[in-house]
Amino acid sequence: MQVKALFAAALLGLLPSASQATNLMYMPFETVLSDAIRAGRLDGSVKFYLAGNGPQGTQRLLQRGVVSDLRTDGFNKSDHDSCEWVLQSNLIKLQADAKRVGANAVTNIVSFYDQHVRKDLNTYECRAGVFATRVALKGDLVRLP
Template identity: 45%
Template sequence: MWQQKTHRLHKNSFSFPLHLLILFEEKMKKLLWIPVLAVAAFAAPAMARDTTLHLPLSDVLQMPEAKEKLDNSFKFFLAGQATPRVLEKLGEGVSNPKTSGFAKSDETGCKWAALSALISLQKSAKREGANAVIDIVSFYKKQEARNDITYECHAGAIIVGVALKGTYAKIAD
């Protein structure tokens, strides 16, 4: 005789599928962030900041870090500044350093980027036998901006940059 077996429900028989449902819901909540982050990533360039600052080069040269890292016998002159007699011009150089603007004011980031540019120009000029960089101009996006007091700096939301171009020279002492 055939007996039909009745299936008895165990009190925990539905906990396993319910657990899967809860896991699925948690995963879906996390996955919903993907489109939000994608939109934010593509929208960020549209909202990118590029603030132009014009700051005195003398402020950079007076920084304690500049006094440590730059040779005090080496000189820098912006275009339009009076220089000692130029004995010989030894070529040109460009420096375009970037620095992090994170947790820094725009002005502080600009000073650091400008100091990096001066260090780079000094190093290149010394290799050529120069004791000065003269006729320094800002050179952002290869566009010259001349000023005998200030340099141009561009501060973004994350990156700060200064581009300087100058002529390596031997000058009279």
């Protein structure tokens, strides 16, 4: 019995450091977006634009700086797969947020991990850890003509 208790204590002592370990990855945004639409996870009624890739023409800003910061567990998934999964979850949430306020696009999307902005025309930031994978996004909800 004491051996089990010692083993459990040792394991718990390792967890905080292990859970903080993350692989920083920059993943292609458009690929995951297309896959989510093709799989029916997104319905296509809301368009998504990374910062710098916004739509041309007039747009009506409905809500600025909307944040979606979601995690998924990393068990039984590769870092790549869990990063794609959690991005899709964030996009589903942003689609629901947009529809709720009457928006049909999310523009100026940036990675927003721990409130640090990272802009890129093609990729999003993902942190894949031992126990969780996390993607945080920030964008503006707009109405396009």
